[in-house]
Amino acid sequence: MEPTLLATVCPKCHATVAATVNFCPRCGAKLKEPPISISFGRLAFVYLISFFLAPFGLVFAFKYLRQPDPKARMVGIVVIILTILAIALTILTANIFTRWEYRYINDSLMLQ
Numbered sequence: 724m725e726p727t728l729l730a731t732v733c734p735k736c737h738a739t740v741a742a743t744v745n746f747c748p749r750c751g752a753k754l755k756e757p758p759i760s761i762s763f764g765r766l767a768f769v770y771l772i773s774f775f776l777a778p779f780g781l782v783f784a785f786k787y788l789r790q791p792d793p794k795a796r797m798v799g800i801v802v803i804i805l806t807i808l809a810i811a812l813t814i815l816t817a818n819i820f821t822r823w824e825y826r827y828i829n830d831s832l833m834l835q
């Protein structure tokens with residue numbers, strides 16, 4: 724039987740198994756990654772990491788974007804947006820701080 728949307732063939736024992744299972748019921752081979760958690764607690768954790776430890780969030784983003792579930796993929800997109808926002812904010816803050824510092828140095832020099 725050819726693999727379809729409803730059934731797939733185990734690469735190890737060639738048994739036809741339901742496409743929804745993560746492990747082959749006959750030989751126990753891993754057929755696909757179990758679906759990633761999109762529970763509230765998990766998402767809060769992922770979003771916090773994405774924002775406060777910006778580049779590390781991308782690891783989660785790719786993990787979620789690879790999921791077939793559109794809800795999980797949405798999480799990946801949100802993580803990328805949060806990462807971009809966090810990096811933009813860091814650059815902006817650094818810019819303001821640098822400008823402020825330059826002005827301070829200029830003022831100090833003019834007083835002399």
Ligand SMILES: [Zn+2]
Pocket residue numbers: 733734735736737738747748749750751752
């Ligand atoms: Zn099998």
